[in-house]
Amino acid sequence: MTEQDDWQREFDHRWANSAEHKEPSARARMLAARWRENPPDPAPFRADPDPATPRRSSWVSTAVVLGCVAAVIVLLGYAQMRSPY
Numbered sequence: 001m002t003e004q005d006d007w008q009r010e011f012d013h014r015w016a017n018s019a020e021h022k023e024p025s026a027r028a029r030m031l032a033a034r035w036r037e038n039p040p041d042p043a044p045f046r047a048d049p050d051p052a053t054p055r056r057s058s059w060v061s062t063a064v065v066l067g068c069v070a071a072v073i074v075l076l077g078y079a080q081m082r083s084p085y
Contacts, residue, residue: 024032
């Protein structure tokens with residue numbers, strides 16, 4: 001056989017997918033062993049997430065940001081006023 005034939009046979013995915021026995025991945029084997037001893041609790045496919053804490057309203061966040069900006073402007077103005085030329 002030529003080198004080209006060896007390379008094509010080595011990377012022929014149809015040949016690999018047609019194998020009779022496929023070994024499970026390492027993660028699948030690990031989970032199977034873990035679940036054999038301690039099976040997981042049943043859970044719905046798309047369960048509702050835990051209730052989150054209520055979010056602050058947008059005006060409170062805006063007020064906090066504007067307050068911080070105003071404080072920085074005042075501090076910079078004060079520092080510039082106090083510095084000698």
